[in-house]
Structures are given as C-alpha cells and as structure tokens.
Amino acid sequence: MTPADSALGEFEIRVKELEALAPPVTLSDEERVSRAKQVMLEKLDSHTAMDLETCVHCGMCAEACHFYESTQDPKYTPIHKAYLLRKVYRRELSPVRLLNKLFLREITAKQLDEWTELAFNSCTECGRCDLMCPMGIHISRAISITREALGAAGAAPAELRAVEYEQVTKDTLFGVGAKQLTQTIEELRARGLDIPLDKPTAEVMLLTTAVDLVLYKETLAATAKILNALKVSWTLQSCGFEAANFGMLSGHLRGQALESQRIIDAAIACGAKIVITPECGHAYPALRWEAANDLGKPLPFDVMAISEYVGREIRSGRLKVHPIDGPRKVTYQDPCKIGRHGGVFEEPRAALKALGVELHEMESHGKTQYCCGGGGGVFLIDAAEPLRRRTFEIKQHQVDETGADALVTTCNTCRLSLSSAGRKVNWNTPIESLVELVAANLADTP
Amino acid sequence: MTLLDFARGPGFFIAFVILIAGILWRTSGLLLLRWRRNLAKPRIPGPVAAVAGGLRAVAMRSVPPHELEKNITFQHFTGYAWHIGWFVTFLFLGAHLPFIRSILGFGWPNLPNGILLVITAITLGILLTLYIRRLFHPVLRVITDMDDHISVLLTILPLVTGIAAFAHWSAFGLRYEKVLAIHLLSVEALMVWLPFGKIFHCVTGLLTRFRLGATFIRRGVRA
Numbered sequence: 056m057t058p059a060d061s062a063l064g065e066f067e068i069r070v071k072e073l074e075a076l077a078p079p080v081t082l083s084d085e086e087r088v089s090r091a092k093q094v095m096l097e098k099l100d101s102h103t104a105m106d107l108e109t110c111v112h113c114g115m116c117a118e119a120c121h122f123y124e125s126t127q128d129p130k131y132t133p134i135h136k137a138y139l140l141r142k143v144y145r146r147e148l149s150p151v152r153l154l155n156k157l158f159l160r161e162i163t164a165k166q167l168d169e170w171t172e173l174a175f176n177s178c179t180e181c182g183r184c185d186l187m188c189p190m191g192i193h194i195s196r197a198i199s200i201t202r203e204a205l206g207a208a209g210a211a212p213a214e215l216r217a218v219e220y221e222q223v224t225k226d227t228l229f230g231v232g233a234k235q236l237t238q239t240i241e242e243l244r245a246r247g248l249d250i251p252l253d254k255p256t257a258e259v260m261l262l263t264t265a266v267d268l269v270l271y272k273e274t275l276a277a278t279a280k281i282l283n284a285l286k287v288s289w290t291l292q293s294c295g296f297e298a299a300n301f302g303m304l305s306g307h308l309r310g311q312a313l314e315s316q317r318i319i320d321a322a323i324a325c326g327a328k329i330v331i332t333p334e335c336g337h338a339y340p341a342l343r344w345e346a347a348n349d350l351g352k353p354l355p356f357d358v359m360a361i362s363e364y365v366g367r368e369i370r371s372g373r374l375k376v377h378p379i380d381g382p383r384k385v386t387y388q389d390p391c392k393i394g395r396h397g398g399v400f401e402e403p404r405a406a407l408k409a410l411g412v413e414l415h416e417m418e419s420h421g422k423t424q425y426c427c428g429g430g431g432g433v434f435l436i437d438a439a440e441p442l443r444r445r446t447f448e449i450k451q452h453q454v455d456e457t458g459a460d461a462l463v464t465t466c467n468t469c470r471l472s473l474s475s476a477g478r479k480v481n482w483n484t485p486i487e488s489l490v491e492l493v494a495a496n497l498a499d500t501p
Numbered sequence: 502m503t504l505l506d507f508a509r510g511p512g513f514f515i516a517f518v519i520l521i522a523g524i525l526w527r528t529s530g531l532l533l534l535r536w537r538r539n540l541a542k543p544r545i546p547g548p549v550a551a552v553a554g555g556l557r558a559v560a561m562r563s564v565p566p567h568e569l570e571k572n573i574t575f576q577h578f579t580g581y582a583w584h585i586g587w588f589v590t591f592l593f594l595g596a597h598l599p600f601i602r603s604i605l606g607f608g609w610p611n612l613p614n615g616i617l618l619v620i621t622a623i624t625l626g627i628l629l630t631l632y633i634r635r636l637f638h639p640v641l642r643v644i645t646d647m648d649d650h651i652s653v654l655l656t657i658l659p660l661v662t663g664i665a666a667f668a669h670w671s672a673f674g675l676r677y678e679k680v681l682a683i684h685l686l687s688v689e690a691l692m693v694w695l696p697f698g699k700i701f702h703c704v705t706g707l708l709t710r711f712r713l714g715a716t717f718i719r720r721g722v723r724a
Contacts, residue, residue: 101534102712108531109705112649113580114640118572129639138644150530151697158647185717186724187569189580190702191562191710344720347540354542398544398721419568422722 062270063474069229070435076217080209084164087208091167094204094308095143103200104148106192107141110134116194119187121425122177125445133184136173137197139166140204167210174201175212176439179430181391186423206306214435215305222301223310226317231265233293239268240291243276250279254290260327260356261291262298262318262342264335266467274334274467277494278361284497285374295321298338303345304432315346322356329357331364334488336392336430336466343397360393362465362489366402369409375498378411385412385487386459388450388473389424390466403465403489410496415457425449427464429472447476454484461485463492505678508685516689523696524704531705544721551715558714558724559707579627586624590617590660596667618667625660628653648698655694658687 082090117123117132129135139162145155180202182195205211211219222228240250251257259282263275282289295317302310322330332338343358359367368374387407393399400421407414419425428446433439450473454462462484464470470486477484502510545554563581564570570577591597595611602608632653635641662684664670669677695701717724 099534100537101531102537102716104534105531105705105712106709108527109702109709111699111702112641112644112646113576114638114644115573115576117640119569123640124572127639129643132640132643135644148534150527154697183569185713187565187573188713189562189565189577190706191558191713191724193713193716344541347542348537351540353540357542395722396720400721422724423566423568 059270060478063471063478066229066266066270066471067475070214071437073214073217073435074437076221077213078216078220082209087164087167087210088162091139091162091204091208091210092143092147094207095140095200096147098200098203099140099144099148102193103140103197104144106190106194106197107137107144108149109190110141110192111190113189115189116184116187116192119183121181121183121428121446121449122442125449126442130173131177133178133194133198134188134192136170136178137194137201139170140197140201164208167205167208170201170205171210171212172438174198174205175215175431176433176436177442178202179391179426179428179433181426181430182395183391183423183425186395202306203308204306206308211305211307212432212436212438214437215301215432218435219301219305219307219310222297222299223307223313226297228265228297228299228301229269231268233296235265235268236263236291236293236296239272239275243272243279246276248276248279249283250275251290253293254288254325256326257288257290258327259287259289259329259331260295260322260325261289261331261333262338263291263296263333264299264338264467265297266299266335266471267333271334271467271470271488274488274490277488277491278331278333280494280497281365281368281374281490285368290325290327292321292325294324295319298332298335298342300338300341301432303341304337308349311341311345312349315342315349318342319346319350319354327356329359329364332358332360334361334465334467334470334490336390336468337432339399340392340396360397360399360465362393362403362406363397363399364402365490365493366399366405369493370402370405374493376406376409376493376496377498378409379492379496383412383461384415384457384459385461385463386415386417386454386457387420387489388417388427388462388464388466388469389421390464390469391424391426391430393465394424395422403463406489406493407463410492412463415459417453417457419453425453427466427469427472428476429468430466434468434472434475443472444476444479447473447480451477451480451482459484461487463487463489465489503678503682505682505685508682508689512686512689516692520692520695523693524701527696527701528704539719541719543719545718550718554718554723555711555715558717559710561723562710562714576631579631583624583627583631586620586627587656587660590621590624590663593617594663594667614667618664621660621664625657625664628657628660632657651694652698652700655687655691655698656700659684659691662687 120133122131146159180195184194267275300314302314339360347354428443473486593612594617598608598611666681666684714724
C-alpha cells in the first residue's frame with residue numbers, strides 16, 4: 056500500500072465517523088415542514104416558477120443523470136428530485152393555485168426524510184440534466200432549492216450536517232484549521248519552498264482546503280511553485296484560507312454566507328485583486344457565482360479557479376512550461392462545478408497542450424462530462440457509497456475507452472471519488488492533478 | 502340552437518375568452534413573481550451576450566449533443582414528429598382554412614386531403630404509442646400525474662373527432678352535423694384546458710429555453 060493509499064484509507068475512516076458527530080435535530084414535524092416551505096417560497100422566483108410550470112413530464116432528464124443511468128431506478132429522475140418544490144409552488148404560489156389545491160396535498164415531514172436520498176445522496180448537482188431538458192428547465196437549480204429546504208428542516212444527511220456544524224462553529228473541517236495550515240506551510244518551507252502566509256498586502260490571495268492539507272499537500276506545493284514562478288505578490292491568509300463551503304453542500308444558507316464572508320473579509324484585508332480557488336470543484340461556484348448573491352453586493356475582487364488562472368497565464372506567455380518527457384496519452388476530467396457550472400473548459404486544455412501531452416477526450420467531455428459521482432458532498436455520505444460505485448462504472452468505461460495512460464483533473468473531490476471507487480475494483484489508471492503536472496514541468500525549473 | 506350552432510358560436514367564444522384570459526393570467530402571474538438580480542460578475546458580460554446565449558438555447562435545444570441525444574432518440578424524434586403533424590393538420594387541412602381565414606383575414610393554400618389523412622393517422626399513432634409508453638415506462642410512471650392524462654386526451658380528441666368528421670362517419674347513429682359539432686367542442690375543450698395544464702408549455706417553453714441559455718452564458722457555457 057502506497058503512502059497515498061494509506062492517507063486515503065485513513066481519511067475514509069474519518070469520514071465514516073462523521074455521522075455520529077452531527078448535531079441532533081430537535082424540531083417537531085410541523086416546524087420542519089414549515090421551515091422547508093418557508094425556504095422554498097423565499098427562494099422561488101419568476102425563473103424557477105416558470106421552469107416548474109413548463110415541465111412536460113417527458114422524463115428525458117433521467118437519461119442525462121448518471122444515478123439513473125447506472126441503476127435504471129426511476130426515482131432518480133432529476134425532475135422527480137424537485138417534486139416537493141414543485142408541489143409547494145403549485146399549492147402556494149402558482150397563478151392557478153386555487154385549482155391545484157384541489158388535487159395536491161401538503162408536503163409532509165415523512166416526505167422530507169424520503170427526499171434526503173433523492174436531493175442529496177443521489178444528486179451531485181452536476182447539472183447534466185440542465186443540458187438535456189427539451190424545455191430548457193434549470194433542473195439543478197430546483198434541486199438546489201430543495202436541498203436548501205431540506206437543510207432548513209434538518210433533513211440534510213448527518214455527515215454533511217456534522218461537517219457544516221464544525222465549519223460554522225469551529226472554523227475547521229475534519230479537524231483541520233489555521234493551526235494545521237501553519238504546520239503544513241512550515242513543512243513545505245522546510246523543503247525550500249517559499250509560501251507566504253498572512254502577508255498584510257498581496258495582489259493574489261490563494262485559498263486551499265482541509266482535504267488538500269490532509270491528502271494533497273503536493274497540490275498546494277505545486278500551486279505555490281507556479282505563483283512563485285510568475286513572481287506575483289500572493290499570500291494565504293490563516294483567517295480565510297478554507298475554500299470548501301459546507302454551508303452550500305448541506306443546504307445551510309446562513310452557513311454558506313458566513314463561510315464566504317470569511318474569505319471575503321480576508322481578501323479585503325490584504326487588498327487582493329484576485330482570489331484563487333484551489334483544485335476543489337464546489338469552492339469555485341460557491342465564491343465565484345453564489346457569494347455576491349448571498350451577501351447582496353458584488354465582490355471587490357475577481358475569483359478564478361487555479362486551472363483557469365494557470366491556463367490563462369500559459370496562454371499569455373507569462374507562465375512557461377516545457378513539454379513532458381516522452382509521449383503520454385491522457386484524458387481530462389472536467390469537474391462539473393468548474394466546467395459545466397463555471398465555463399472553465401479551454402484553460403485546462405491549453406495547459407495540457409503546452410505540456411505536449413496527447414489529449415484523448417472521453418465521449419462525454421466538456422459541458423456534457425459525467426460527474427465523478429462524489430460531487431455536491433455526496434462523497435461524504437456513507438449511505439450513497441453503493442450508488443457512487445455504480446456511477447463510477449460509467450466513468451471507468453468512458454476513461455478506458457480513450458486508451459489514456461492517466462486521467463488528469465483539477466478537483467480534489469474528483470480525485471478522491473475516483474481513487475476511492477477505483478481502488479475497490481483494482482482500477483489502476485493514475486489520477487493526476489493538473490496543477491501538479493504543470494508545476495513539475497515549469498520551464499524555469501532546473 | 503343546435504349543438505353545432507353552439508360550438509360555432511357561443512361555445513367557441515367562451516373557449517376563446519378563457520384561452521386568452523387564462524394565458525394572460527398565468528403568464529403575468531409568473532412574470533410578476535420576484536426577479537433576482539444576479540450580482541456575480543459574468544464571465545461573458547453584456548446584454549448582447551445574454552440575448553445571443555438565450556437565442557442559441559432556443560434554437561439548439563432541439564438538437565442536443567450526440568452523447569445526450571443517443572439515449573433519447575425515440576422519444577426525441579417522435580415528440581417533434583407528432584407536434585409537427587398536429588400543426589400541419591390544423592393549418593393545412595382544406596376544411597380548416599376558411600375558419601383560419603375568417604379569424605386572420607388571410608389564408609394559404611391547403612394540402613391535398615389524402616396526404617393530410619396519412620399525416621393525421623401517423624400523428625395519432627405516435628400520440629397513442631407515446632401515451633401507452635407513458636403508462637408503462639418506469640420513469641414516466643413516476644412523474645405522470647392527472648394533468649398528463651387530461652392533456653393527452655384533449656390533444657388526441659380533436660384528431661379522432663376530426664377524422665370522424667372528415668370521413669363523414671356516423672357512429673352511434675350520430676349525424677354529420679353532430680360529429681362536426683363534437684369535433685369543434687373537442688378543440689374548444691383543448692382551448693379551455695391549455696392555460697391550466699401542461700400544454701401551457703407552448704407559451705412558456707421558448708422563454709424557459711431562453712432564460713436557461715442566458716443564465717448559462719453568463720458563466721461562459723453555451724447551453
């Protein structure tokens with residue numbers, strides 16, 4: 056067993072212990088239903104309402120969903136996962152609600168519990184269904200609201216509630232906080248790497264994640280190497296370094312805003328013009344697309360995913376890399392939250408091109424890419440493990456079809472999910488970090 | 502007043518008023534709900550990009566990428582086929598054109614009846630096939646509700662009664678005038694139901710496509 060396998064194994068054990076750490080839900084059934092409805096009605100806007108009115112029940116979205124495709128279980132049909140939201144909308148807000156009330160009953164606490172499996176365990180909010188719907192319904196948005204309603208009703212999975220509670224109350228994740236950040240930085244500095252921490256002013260503020268500090272320290276080291284090669288003024292800030300946002304993943308709206316606010320405060324304090332999110336899929340939309348709306352004002356800095364930043368710098372000629380040694384066939388996994396939800400498709404590919412690798416695309420790549428199966432917090436949900444294994448088969452097949460020697464990605468959840476599922480079936484295709492690949496081949500590096 | 506007189510006169514007028522008032526009520530109700538201002542900085546900024554992204558989704562959503570389309574080929578093509586067949590029958594049947602001219606003040610040449618009969622029969626066949634599929638397909642069974650049954654029935658009825666009127670069938674002892682009146686009433690039932698059921702997607706379907714396209718292009722994704 057390699058050290059990486061061992062670290063991953065230890066991390067998986069820690070994940071399995073999460074369920075017991077979740078705060079208890081003390082709400083009555085009536086309160087839970089009331090809170091869920093309140094969130095739904097607050098979040099429903101003209102756009103989502105029109106989406107819900109326009110569904111023709113064609114069921115085509117099922118064919119875009121990896122959970123349905125791998126199990127053929129109809130309950131995983133994406134629009135069905137938004138059924139409770141649709142029901143509340145049709146009863147309470149629809150222009151024809153008087154008619155609808157004749158046929159639709161109130162949602163119940165039992166239904167909220169049933170929908171935990173559908174909106175959380177079997178939905179990574181990957182958004183592939185959004186591209187399939189012939190009516191152009193933003194299905195993932197409707198499921199996201201459903202998650203928020205379930206979160207308010209205490210119906211989010213215990214693992215996500217536990218991690219979210221820890222992040223809000225202790226500002227740590229998996230026991231990792233500012234102290235462990237400092238330790239890791241000291242460790243990397245001891246290797247001769249210059250990693251600025253808590254600089255009073257910097258043009259670029261880098262974020263990292265507890266997962267990187269525990270499992271993928273080399274990704275942080277590689278990112279530092281790249282930023283140093285670019286000679287930009289950058290820093291990590293111990294009071295706002297955590298990119299992961301478990302408020303967003305668990306549907307806890309106040310937590311989501313609080314976790315973004317910590318980053319924003321830190322960035323403002325050091326005068327950063329750019330905040331870079333690490334190779335962490337959901338961290339990007341949490342800050343890039345959601346934070347300004349959560350807090351009610353535009354962000355005073357640009358947000359870039361590290362792959363986007365690196366690709367941009369390579370394309371501009373400011374970051375120089377040399378081609379890797381020898382021929383190498385790779386395929387690229389677009390993380391859903393950075394690609395389909397973020398529009399970052401070209402920059403990672405520009406980096407791979409500069410590295411001179413042969414890129415063999417999967418049949419579904421770019422905006423139609425299949426999710427790794429663990430996004431949206433699903434990797435942490437123990438009850439979703441059998442489902443993740445099934446969805447992995449799709450990804451495994453797609454990767455194997457390319458004949459690539461390695462899979463490159465730019466998301467630690469993709470790496471975790473695919474490594475974990477792959478290990479169980481002895482799938483040995485290496486899964487590599489784009490940033491690490493770039494850092495290992497910087498032109499200025501001897 | 503005969504049934505035919507009613508269907509041609511007050512029946513049609515009532516259905517038309519409900520159709521228009523219902524569409525206006527439901528559409529304005531949707532548009533008057535809260536609109537959220539998106540405060541995140543767009544990757545591709547500006548109203549021109551948003552409109553272009555929206556229009557692209559309106560046009561291209563009918564042609565999904567191969568890796569998505571390959572799983573829905575049957576439903577995809579049959580879905581568009583019956584819609585086209587239904588509207589071709591409505592717009593190009595010789596017997597319909599005087600009515601259309603009386604409403605619009607102008608018309609267009611009709612298609613030969615033989616061709617339209619074939620198109621109508623195919624359309625009806627597809628609709629019935631899709632409905633039977635809806636009753637047995639596991640996914641469709643989960644998401645089907647009463648609206649689907651009513652909407653399918655009211656979409657099929659004008660075709661069935663239309664064929665009966667066209668062929669001058671006189672089943673159950675009904676005279677041609679009665680059959681024609683039933684045909685008109687079936688269309689009026691569809692008009693009355695349209696603003697309240699899922700057939701309303703004919704009003705909002707392009708808008709939702711447009712909004713999705715405009716939303717995604719802000720993020721740099723051509724949806």
